[in-house]
Amino acid sequence: xxxxxxxxxxxxxxxxxxxxxxxxxxxxxxxxxxxxxxxxxxxxxxxxxxxxxxxxxxxxxxxxxxxxxxxxxxxxxxxxxxxxxxxxxxxxxxxxxxxxxxxxxxxxxxxxxxxx
Amino acid sequence: xxxxxxxxxxxxxxxxxxxxxxxxxxxxxxxxxxxxxxxxxxxxxxxxxxxxxxxxxxxxxxxxxxxxxxxxxxxxxxxxxxxxxxxxxxxxxxxxxxxxxxxxxxxxxxxxx
Numbered sequence: 001x002x003x004x005x006x007x008x009x010x011x012x013x014x015x016x017x018x019x020x021x022x023x024x025x026x027x028x029x030x031x032x033x034x035x036x037x038x039x040x041x042x043x044x045x046x047x048x049x050x051x052x053x054x055x056x057x058x059x060x061x062x063x064x065x066x067x068x069x070x071x072x073x074x075x076x077x078x079x080x081x082x083x084x085x086x087x088x089x090x091x092x093x094x095x096x097x098x099x100x101x102x103x104x105x106x107x108x109x110x111x112x113x114x115x116x
Numbered sequence: 117x118x119x120x121x122x123x124x125x126x127x128x129x130x131x132x133x134x135x136x137x138x139x140x141x142x143x144x145x146x147x148x149x150x151x152x153x154x155x156x157x158x159x160x161x162x163x164x165x166x167x168x169x170x171x172x173x174x175x176x177x178x179x180x181x182x183x184x185x186x187x188x189x190x191x192x193x194x195x196x197x198x199x200x201x202x203x204x205x206x207x208x209x210x211x212x213x214x215x216x217x218x219x220x221x222x223x224x225x226x227x228x229x
Contacts, residue, residue: 004159034216041124043205043222044160093159095217105217107152107159 002028004096006108013084014116021079021111023094029074030096034105035067038091050077084115124203126224135193135227139206139220144187146208150217151180151191154203163191163204193225201227 003026013019023033032051036044048064050056050071058064066088068080077096081088093110129135141149147168152160166173166180166189173180179192189206206220 006159032215036219041224043124044219046216046218049216091157095159097215104162105150107161109159110157112157 002026002096002098002104002106004030004094004106004108006092006094006111008111009109010112010114012114012116015085016083018080018082019084019113021081021092021094021113023077023079023096023108025075025096025098025106028096028098030077030098031074032097033071033077034095034097035069035077035079036093036095038093038110044093047079081113084113086115089113089115124222124224126226128226128228129196131196131198131227131229133196135191135196135200135225137191137193137204137206137223137225139189139191139223141187141189141206141208141220142218143208143210144184145211147211148209149180149182149189150207150209151178151189152205152207152219153200154205154222156202160205189220196225196227198227198229201225 005024007022035047038044047062048056048058050069052071056069071077091110095105095107097105150165151163154160164175164180177194181190203222203224205222207217209217
């Protein structure tokens with residue numbers, strides 16, 4: 001089956017630093033990747049949609065300058081949390097969808113970000 | 117961000133009983149619905165899906181029911197087992213240019229041995 005990986009699986013950083021999270025589709029080409037954030041005891045909240053080779057589309061209320069998304073290839077998307085603060089501490093999950101016509105959306109294992 | 121995230125409701129069931137988890141979705145134009153299982157500290161795992169032109173779909177021990185009139189989705193788990201304890205998330209695919217998937221609030225299922 002389709003596998004999506006994320007790296008790192010967890011990260012702890014100091015307030016004010018930037019953190020990059022990678023999302024890779026391991027055995028398929030992902031034209032579209034999605035980034036979600038999940039706070040404790042809550043559901044997943046969609047942050048942005050990224051398509052390979054074009055700018056990401058951000059959901060309302062998500063700061064594009066704070067959460068930089070790059071989808072440089074059909075197998076890799078990155079999310080950079082810039083100048084992280086404690087309120088950015090969360091579980092970040094990516095998902096990837098294959099080529100046009102495929103219904104499936106496959107999720108990565110998530111990245112736990114803790115900002116001190 | 118777009119979200120219907122609220123604090124998770126909980127459901128406790130006895131091992132061996134059937135579980136019914138409900139979800140209200142938001143967009144009448146959504147054409148595809150999915151149930152996911154999420155264990156602590158992990159990403160969502162696909163359980164079962166249903167297209168909007170169907171009312172019911174069955175899998176192994178799971179059944180999804182769709183009522184488009186009242187925008188309601190349910191997941192039935194037969195003979196619930198301790199390994200079924202997890203958070204269950206419903207999701208709808210919104211027919212936009214990117215077909216994004218939006219999650220409902222989810223339900224935390226606890227199976228009592």
